[in-house]
Amino acid sequence: MLLRAAAEVFDERGYDSASTTEILERSGLTRGALYHHFPSKEAIAVALLTTHRDALEVPSQSTKVQAVIDLTFAFAFQLQRDPMLRACVRLAVEQSSLRDSAVTPYQQASKAIRELLVQAKEQGELLPGVDLLEAAEMINGTFTGIQVMSRVQTDREDLPQRVSIMWRFLLPGLVSPGMIGHLRTTPAPQQTDTSAR
Amino acid sequence: MLLRAAAEVFDERGYDSASTTEILERSGLTRGALYHHFPSKEAIAVALLTTHRDALEVPSQSTKVQAVIDLTFAFAFQLQRDPMLRACVRLAVEQSSLRDSAVTPYQQASKAIRELLVQAKEQGELLPGVDLLEAAEMINGTFTGIQVMSRVQTDREDLPQRVSIMWRFLLPGLVSPGMIGHLRTTPAPQQTDTSAR
Incomplete structure (x- = not known):
């Protein structure tokens, strides 16, 4: 699940050091699939913050x-x-x-x-x-x-x-x-x- | 002054994103002079924390x-x-x-x-x-x-x-x-x- 993978990366690295590449690797998604839902790292963080x-x-x-x-x-x-x-x-x-x-x-x-x-x-x-x-x-x-x-x-x-x-x-x-x-x-x-x- | 320059960089970037190169540039010291006093970025941070x-x-x-x-x-x-x-x-x-x-x-x-x-x-x-x-x-x-x-x-x-x-x-x-x-x-x-x- 993307937000779960993103959360793990943000939790370990903080926002500025987290990379979308690492989030992709953990989530198993393709870059195309990720950007379809979230155009940027910031968009992922904003979605996570609402949870x-x-x-x-x-x-x-x-x-x-x-x-x-x-x-x-x-x-x-x-x-x-x-x-x-x-x-x-x-x-x-x-x-x-x-x-x-x-x-x-x-x-x-x-x-x-x-x-x-x-x-x-x-x-x-x-x-x-x-x-x-x-x-x-x-x-x-x-x-x-x-x-x-x-x-x-x-x-x-x-x-x-x-x-x-x-x-x-x-x-x-x-x-x-x-x-x-x-x-x-x-x-x-x-x-x-x-x-x- | 070295600790002041280091403080500005840590204050702006946080610890992990701060680089000794940027601290050097702001302080005007040479790398040799810096390492003479502080062998690592961590040593600078530790000195700063005591202030x-x-x-x-x-x-x-x-x-x-x-x-x-x-x-x-x-x-x-x-x-x-x-x-x-x-x-x-x-x-x-x-x-x-x-x-x-x-x-x-x-x-x-x-x-x-x-x-x-x-x-x-x-x-x-x-x-x-x-x-x-x-x-x-x-x-x-x-x-x-x-x-x-x-x-x-x-x-x-x-x-x-x-x-x-x-x-x-x-x-x-x-x-x-x-x-x-x-x-x-x-x-x-x-x-x-x-x-x-």
């Missing part, structure tokens, strides 16, 4: 802050095992000739988080005065940096633990004091099972 | 959490104008053949923050039960991600505002409730002056 959205599927939870927490754990576990998502994140984090398109994953993630926070606010889960846009960007930015540090230091092995710590520090500035005791800042049992598969 | 420490000079403040806050603002302003620091950060954030050395800046930053937090704890500024190691890594990770998002979206122009927002969200999980009103989550006046120079 980032799939990793933001929202777990169903009556408590909406819990849904945001579970979203970050699900994303963390998927990053550990899915080269497509790792490639998206690498393309989004690193400076390259792929400029404006790198913004897409951040916008998608902030939007998904903001929509959940809107519902959380309606349900009275948040501290009064929390700016939802700022909170969504803060959660998104914190996760971004934490996964970078986890990759550098442990190849993302300790990412779930770091996400737990992130929520313990963020919740007091985000949710009503009465909520904190009702929120789980560890992965849901089924999330841990999935990661061990 | 990251200079950006962690600690502002003098009787309130130690304020010193940590001011440190992050000083770092943010320096990132906006100093290609040496930008190159360090790029080398630390991006995946490249420069592996273990990329950990150095994170270790230096976490250590500088942790030392201030130890004093903050002694002075009763922190919430009881805050783990200093976790808190230092959390502040470090949050800043890392926030500067990545600010670079992608505004070429770091809105970084100081994002640092303000970061502290408003982090302080309730970090400091004693009575402290929050006494902490400034905006740059010190002299910091803003410096950035406008």
Whole structure:
């Protein structure tokens, strides 16, 4: 599959060092077939970046802050095992000739988080005065940096633990004091099972 | 100056795409003079990464959490104008053949923050039960991600505002409730002056 092959090459080399020749070799496609669908390396990267959205599927939870927490754990576990998502994140984090398109994953993630926070606010889960846009960007930015540090230091092995710590520090500035005791800042049992598969 | 020339090339191209030939051209050195000091591209990068420490000079403040806050603002302003620091950060954030050395800046930053937090704890500024190691890594990770998002979206122009927002969200999980009103989550006046120079 082309995007899977492209993801592996982008994940290993970064955008500027990746070559369409290597992507072709891994995918088994001919150059003609590739260019029929994607006129350039950039077009492949842009298509790959839209798949980032799939990793933001929202777990169903009556408590909406819990849904945001579970979203970050699900994303963390998927990053550990899915080269497509790792490639998206690498393309989004690193400076390259792929400029404006790198913004897409951040916008998608902030939007998904903001929509959940809107519902959380309606349900009275948040501290009064929390700016939802700022909170969504803060959660998104914190996760971004934490996964970078986890990759550098442990190849993302300790990412779930770091996400737990992130929520313990963020919740007091985000949710009503009465909520904190009702929120789980560890992965849901089924999330841990999935990661061990 | 060699490290300055190298920083510009690393800042623009990233580690793997940077060539010693381009670094030589910008520095005006001969290849012999370069190799006398630095036997390889990696040796140049490692030397550059140690300069990251200079950006962690600690502002003098009787309130130690304020010193940590001011440190992050000083770092943010320096990132906006100093290609040496930008190159360090790029080398630390991006995946490249420069592996273990990329950990150095994170270790230096976490250590500088942790030392201030130890004093903050002694002075009763922190919430009881805050783990200093976790808190230092959390502040470090949050800043890392926030500067990545600010670079992608505004070429770091809105970084100081994002640092303000970061502290408003982090302080309730970090400091004693009575402290929050006494902490400034905006740059010190002299910091803003410096950035406008």
